Amino acid sequence: MVVEENGGRADRITIGVCVMEKKVFCSPMEQILERLHAFGEFEIIIFGDKVILEDPIEIWPICDCLIAFYSSGFPLKKAEAYSALRRPFLVNELEPQHLLHDRRKVYEHLEKYGIPVPNYALVNREYPYQELDYFIEQEDFVEVHGKRFLKPFVEKPANGDDHRIMIYYPNSAGGGMKELFRKVGNRSSEFHPDVRRVRREGSYIYEEFMPTGGTDVKVYTVGPGYAHAEARKSPVVDGVVMRNPDGKEVRYPVLLTPTEKQMSRDVCSAFRQMVCGFDLLRCDGRSYVCDVNGWSFVKNSYKYYDDAACILRKIFLDAKAPHLSSTIPPSLPWKSNEPVQSTEGLTRQGSGIIGTFGQSEELRSVIVVIRHGDRTPKQKVKLKVTEEKLLNLMLKYNGGKPRAETKLKSAVQLQDLLDATRQLVPPTRSGRESDSDADDLEHIEKLRQVKAVLEEGGHFSGIYRKVQLKPLKWIRVPKRSGDGEEEWPIEALMILKYGGVLTHAGRKQAEELGRFFRNNIYPGIIHVLVASIII
Known part of the structure; x- marks a missing residue:
């Protein structure tokens, strides 16, 4: 000593x-x-x-x-x-490391210390394929102890050493299941379109799928006062592992928020592991711990x-x-x-560790603001609507103000609009439409176009569709309470904007730009972050 x-x-x-x-x-x-x-x-x-x-x-x-x-x-x-x-x-400490082999105990321990985790439920089986009265599986959801998880949801084995994690998708998105696993070559996930039923071989955790924008955040602590964080492409995206010219997985340093730094301290202290790695999910402005790996x-x-x-x-x-x-x-x-070469005092029964250290400073990131590459034209559909379903939808998302416009951008808002439009437009053209005048036919065709644009892709993602609803006419009606009158919209202007999707040429331009940055502007640098921002 x-x-x-x-x-x-x-x-x-x-x-x-x-x-x-x-x-x-x-x-x-x-x-x-x-x-x-x-x-x-x-x-x-x-x-x-x-x-x-x-x-x-x-x-x-x-x-x-x-x-x-x-x-x-x-x-x-x-x-x-x-x-x-x-x-x-x-x-x-050694005793807490037993917890890390059971995802159920990890989640329970995280909750015990007030560390946010995804919304989840446990299915515990004493033997394979045991039927459980509290577990119900239907076409587009599972229900555990009365808690329902709509697809897409995540299924994790209770055994922490089993890394085969499944994500099940709803029929509206084409169905099927994506299997996540530890990297094998350049793959980290595979999609199985015909698999729709969940596993029953053992005990599992079911949790809500959290959209993270295509990235996972890995956090590494060294004591409660230090945390290093990196982002990588999520295996949920396409299962292809991004690697640099040296064959290493591409990761980008990220900054933790004050809340996330406190979570790092809490994880380190809760599991009594000075050197510890864990996974963060960032979703809707909040962060959740979804896995704790121990020494990393x-x-x-x-x-x-x-x-x-x-x-x-x-x-x-x-x-x-x-x-x-x-x-x-x-x-x-x-x-x-001179690089450190000595192995004096570093012994292993006749074997030493020898290595060299870098002498220069390390570039952590490069941030570039780029307009965009080649995209499809942006398009617009305008129509005046008087349908009650659409007017009620406008009031729902503008706070009930009859003269205020509203913008529908989120997946929930656009899904509400699609549901309303589907009820207003029949799925196929009927003979009765031929009896309508030209204005009515044009209106129906525009509604049908709105429906087709909203249904494109099978799910809502990205920033390529948005709808504005602007009130045009109002009338005065008695208040529901019977005390006086209030304004009520009877006509609104709907504007659907869509398009601007990256084309194959644009994707190729982006890939070539990335290669140019890695190989020509900053050759030999491992951590290069190119943030492409659409203006």
């Missing part, structure tokens, strides 16, 4: 790394351990698979601080017994490696040499002109 105060060399704090070798010798762990060793205050002892799996805990190396976390094949209970025997300082490191970020090493140094010194924890090195020891 470090006891030196006058410049001479003293015994160093020993850090035991009781982790499966596959995790120890991954690049992020190697980078951070090398940085810790470069401080000169620590001796790092890597246990190795043979010691962890075969040797009794009584002959495991003795250490002051212990890095230990579960991965496939790791004997968590054996590590707990070692911790109870030797009492080292734990970076991540950011990949390919030297800035993160520097930060993590400095924070872990302070954590270890606070625990074992608090009189030294306030001392800050005059310069980071690995920032010298």
Whole structure:
């Protein structure tokens, strides 16, 4: 243990790394351990698979601080017994790691600490295909204990080590199911158009599908005071993994809101895991935690490696040499002109970790504002409407003000308009339409065009359709309360605007622009963020 105060060399704090070798010798762990060793205050002892799996805990190396976390094949209970025997300082406590294997316990623990989670319900089966009286499945929804989840909804196995997550879609969107899984090559999901019934092999969590704009946010903590966040393309989009020229998945650094930073502190503290990764869903201005992964490191970020090493140094010194924890090195020891190559004090029964560190600053993001690429023409349909259903819809979304216009943009609003239009326009042309005058025929055709535009694509997404309803005429009618009169609209102008969709040529232009930025303007940079904003 470090006891030196006058410049001479003293015994160093020993850090035991009781982790499966596959995790120890991954690049992020190697980078951070090398940085810790470069401080000169620590001796790092890597246990190795043979010691962890075969040797009794009584002959495991003795250490002051212990890095230990579960991965496939790791004997968590054996590590707990070692911790109870030797009492080292734990970076991540071991007992709470059992929670991470059961998504039900993770959600319950998050709720216990007031951390927002998606709206969900549990289906617990004691054996496969057990029939449960509280679980009902219909064509477009499932119902659990009276709580109904309309499609699209998400189905997650209760087993946290099972990563096959399903999303079921309604018939109005074509039906089918999308299976999400851990990356296999360049795929992270597959769509199965013929699968409509949910699984019954075991216990599952059903939760509301949350539209996130096509991105997932990954958060990585190092202690409760530090969080690094990255966004990636969601596997829900098309299942194709975006990779950079080095074959790594493309991720973009993002800023956390104050609320999300507090959630990071809460997750870190609730599960008693200093180094922790979890997933955030951002939807309608709010954020929800949908998964907690335990020990996780950011990949390919030297800035993160520097930060993590400095924070872990302070954590270890606070625990074992608090009189030294306030001392800050005059310069980071690995920032010298020569890369760190030494492996002295970093041992694993005859094997060392050797690596080099980047010497330059790291570009975190590039933000570009671009008008847009090639798109289809924007189009407009205008018609005067007197139908009560449409006038009532206008009043519903303008606060009941008879002289105020309203704009319908959201999926819910446009779905209401589509439902009303479907009732006003028959699905097929009838012989009675030929008896109508020219103005009525034109009106019906315009309503039919509105209906066709709203039905395009099978669901509402993007920003390519919007409707305005402007009152034109009013009459005075008795108030419903019988006390006096009030105005009531009898005619409105409906304006449907649509089009402006990115064409195949526009998509190709966008892809070529992205390649140009990556390869020509900022070559060799890993984190390049191009934000395309339509003006």
